[in-house]
Amino acid sequence: xxxxxxxxxxxxxxxxxxxxxxxxxxxxxxxxxxxxxxxxxxxxxxxxxxxxxxxxxxxxxxxxxxxxxxxxxxxxxxxxxxxxxxxxxxxxxxxxxxxxxxxxxxxxxxxxxxxxxxxxxxxxxxxxxxxxxxxxxxxxxxxxxxxxxxxxxxxxxxxxxxxxxxxxxxxxxxxxxxxxxxxxxxxxxxxxxxxxxxxxxxxxxxxxxxxxxxxxxxxxxxxxxxxxxxxxxxxxxxxxxxxxxxxxxxxxxxxxxxxxxxxxxxxxxxxxxxxxxxxxxxxxxxxxxxxxxxxxxxxxxxxxxxxxxxxxxxxxxxxxxxxxxxxxxxxxxxxxxxxxxxxxxxxxxxxxxxxxxxxxxxxxxxxxxxxxxxxxxxxxxxxxxxxxxxxxxxxxxxxxxxxxxxxxxxxxxxxxxxxxxxxxxxxxxxxxxxxxxxxxxxxxxxxxxxxxxxxxxxxxxxxxxxxxxxxxxxxxxxxxxxxxx
Numbered sequence: 001x002x003x004x005x006x007x008x009x010x011x012x013x014x015x016x017x018x019x020x021x022x023x024x025x026x027x028x029x030x031x032x033x034x035x036x037x038x039x040x041x042x043x044x045x046x047x048x049x050x051x052x053x054x055x056x057x058x059x060x061x062x063x064x065x066x067x068x069x070x071x072x073x074x075x076x077x078x079x080x081x082x083x084x085x086x087x088x089x090x091x092x093x094x095x096x097x098x099x100x101x102x103x104x105x106x107x108x109x110x111x112x113x114x115x116x117x118x119x120x121x122x123x124x125x126x127x128x129x130x131x132x133x134x135x136x137x138x139x140x141x142x143x144x145x146x147x148x149x150x151x152x153x154x155x156x157x158x159x160x161x162x163x164x165x166x167x168x169x170x171x172x173x174x175x176x177x178x179x180x181x182x183x184x185x186x187x188x189x190x191x192x193x194x195x196x197x198x199x200x201x202x203x204x205x206x207x208x209x210x211x212x213x214x215x216x217x218x219x220x221x222x223x224x225x226x227x228x229x230x231x232x233x234x235x236x237x238x239x240x241x242x243x244x245x246x247x248x249x250x251x252x253x254x255x256x257x258x259x260x261x262x263x264x265x266x267x268x269x270x271x272x273x274x275x276x277x278x279x280x281x282x283x284x285x286x287x288x289x290x291x292x293x294x295x296x297x298x299x300x301x302x303x304x305x306x307x308x309x310x311x312x313x314x315x316x317x318x319x320x321x322x323x324x325x326x327x328x329x330x331x332x333x334x335x336x337x338x339x340x341x342x343x344x345x346x347x348x349x350x351x352x353x354x355x356x357x358x359x360x361x362x363x364x365x366x367x368x369x370x371x372x373x374x375x376x377x378x379x380x381x382x383x384x385x386x387x388x389x390x391x392x393x394x395x396x397x398x399x400x401x402x403x404x405x406x407x408x409x410x411x412x413x414x415x416x417x418x419x420x421x422x423x424x425x426x427x428x429x430x431x432x433x434x435x436x437x438x439x440x441x442x443x444x445x446x447x448x449x450x451x452x453x454x455x456x457x458x459x460x461x462x463x464x465x466x467x468x469x470x471x472x473x474x475x476x477x478x479x480x481x482x483x484x485x
Contacts, residue, residue, distance in 0.1 A: 027069035027109055028052050032078050032102075032124075032134065039160055039225050040232060047134035049080065049122065056156070057122065057136030061144060066114040069107050077101035077126060082138060083292065084120025084276050084439060086420055087112045089459025094125045094419065096390050097460050097478060101126055117142045118276020119250040119294040121156070128165035130468055131256040133158055133230075139250065140276075150298065151247040153239050155323060157289075157312050158227040159255040168221060169469055172379040179220035179379055217412050218316030218344050221257045221469060226321040228312055233337040236309075237323045243305040247325065248272075249297045253289045255314075256468035259345045259413060259442065262287040262295060263311040267325075269299030271353075277422065277437040278356035288345040290415040290442040292466035301327060309335045313342045345413065345442060347428050347449070353436040359424055364452055367403040368394045372443060372465070372475070375410040379473050381465065387474025393463060395480050396455040405450040408443040414470065415442050416449075418479070420461040423451035440466060455481065 028051065035048040051058045058068070066087070070080050079101045081093035090098035091110050102108050123135035137154045146152045161168065171177040229237050241247050249269075253260055263286055270281040273296035281298075289295050289312075301308075305327030313320045318338040326332060370393065374381035382388050396402055403426065408414055417440045425435030427450035443449045464476035 025064075025067060027067045027111070028058065029069050029071060030058065030080065031071045031073055032080065033073040037230055039162075039227070040234070042162065044162065047074070047124070047129060047132050049134060049136035051136075057154075058138050060114070060138075060140045062114070062117040062140055062142050064114070066110060066112050068110045070102060070110065071107040072102040072104055075104050076129075077103055078124055078129060078134065079126050080122050081125040081419075082110075082120070082122055083417075084118060084138060084294070085114055085116050085140075086422070086457055087114075088457070089420070089461075092419055092459075092461070093122070094462050097419075097462055114140065116140060116276065118273060119154075119252065119296055120276050121252045121254060121294070123254065125462075128169065128256075128468060128472060130254075131159075131161065131165040131168075133160075135254040137250070137252060146248065151241060151245060152250060153247060153323075154250045154252070155228055155310075155312075156252050156254050157260065157321070158230075159221070159223045159258040159314065160225040160227050161221070162224050165256070165468075169379075169472060172220065172469060173473065175377045175379070177220065178222050179217070219258065219314070220412070223258065223314075223317075223319070226255075226258070226312065226314060226319055228321045228323050231321075233320065233322055233335050236321075236335065238332065239323055239325050240328060241301045241325050243301055243327045244303045245327075246298060246300045249295075249299070249310070251289060251295045251297065251312075253291055253293050255291055257291065258314040259288070259290045259415070261313045261315065261342050261345070262289055262297070263313055263342075264297075264299065265309055265311065267299050267301075267308050267310075269297040272296050272298055274353065274436050275422075275438040275440060279436050280354045280356060282349065282353060284349075288349060288442075290345060290413070290440060290466075292415055292417055292440045293438070293442075301325065306330050307332050311335075311339075313339070315344045316341055344444070346444060347442065347447070350425060350435065350441075351428055351431065351433060353425075354434060355424065355437045357437060359452070359454070362401050362454075364403045365400040367405055367450070369405050369407065372406060372408040372410055372414050372416075374470075374474060375412060379469075381410070381470045381473045381475035383475065383477055388477040389474065390462070390476065390478050392460070392480045393477040395482050397482050398455055398458055400455045401452060402455060403450055403452045405448055406443045407448045408445055411445050412467075412470075413442055413444045414465040414475065415440050415467065416463070417466045418451075418453065418461065418463050420457045420459060421453045421455075423453040426450050426452050
């Protein structure tokens with residue numbers, strides 16, 4: 001491994017022993033507020049998460065303490081989760097697990113050492129606010145200037161609906177909406193005689209934004225638009241890149257319920273980090289990015305220049321979003337807002353990712369089995385046959401190395417996220433791998449994925465599906481240390 005491979009996707013301060021003295025400073029102000037934006041010609045109100053410079057999110061330097069004051073300037077309770085960081089228990093930004101929501105007009109301070117560089121993000125962990133765009137980038141850089149002088153650009157992806165997400169969830173739980181057409185449910189617990197086959201709109205499955213594959217379901221929420229940095233392809237963001245210039249795209253899938261493909265089209269790039277953690281560069285032009293995952297891709301513009309779309313294509317639907325990379329003076333053409341519906345995300349590439357960082361040579365103390373279950377007509381999801389919400393899945397002791405084998409018994413994929421820790425993907429199905437280090441891994445229907453993590457952060461930590469509607473319908477538990485509340 002050469003220096004470029006290591007630094008190009010560097011994450012985790014421990015890799016090169018970065019240390020900088022803590023700087024005494026006032027907390028950085030992060031304001032939760034409302035904003036107006038236009039989507040498909042309609043004015044809409046959404047949440048905003050603005051840093052001290054008035055721009056979305058935070059941009060920090062590795063080594064400085066995470067010292068942030070969250071001010072709730074809305075009329076609703078909220079809280080902000082630092083997705084990708086590993087704070088101490090009680091500062092993770094999750095209501096019901098060590099914290100209460102932040103009331104309207106109130107503020108809360110967070111202050112902890114941060115050792116996690118990389119492409120991260122932050123989002124609400126209250127109800128369905130994330131669907132209403134309460135999310136923003138959280139970038140922790142290893143150096144003040146981009147490595148090797150590369151240009152950088154952050155892309156935050158959303159799936160967007162004009163509807164109130166509470167109405168969507170109520171419709172799903174009542175057996176309606178796109179989920180009424182679900183073709184393959186939890187065979188172990190579902191009474192097929194009670195399926196509402198008459199309510200399935202088979203003729204409109206793909207037209208309505210719902211994709212089916214092999215009897216399973218790709219999407220159970222119909223969206224009005226998909227956004228890249230709040231914009232659709234009828235008015236995409238144009239990023240100027242010099243001819244033969246190199247750019248690092250920090251891509252964050254902040255969608256509530258949409259796994260996507262990153263499609264570089266006529267360009268080829270190197271995936272150098274996933275979920276903020278360096279991998280050995282993986283070259284290609286098409287990369288999967290599940291809900292809540294992040295992907296850092298380095299690519300070089302052709303010497304002749306030009307304009308090149310980078311598309312983000314939700315699985316199973318024709319609609320898409322994207323940005324344009326264009327050299328100075330390049331002719332900019334119109335990019336179609338719809339194309340062929342791509343297939344479901346799979347784990348073919350995940351099998352090939354290899355982390356730069358290595359775990360300490362220690363054995364796994366034990367393996368916990370979790371069955372991902374649910375998805376019946378009442379839209380109840382959960383673990384091991386029952387819905388949960390913050391209940392303890394299993395306990396650990398500090399110092400243990402725990403493997404978690406997740407077996408998806410449902411007809412939908414689940415992007416599984418563990419708070420307060422990172423894990424290593426160690427097996428897909430029956431194939432053992434020396435895989436990537438992540439905080440979100442996709443578990444496709446009827447498949448198993450095994451991860452391992454070190455119990456080094458005492459507390460009670462959320463473990464849940466990051467599909468927002470699945471989580472709010474019961475697929476959220478916790479992992480508790482025996483020495484913690």
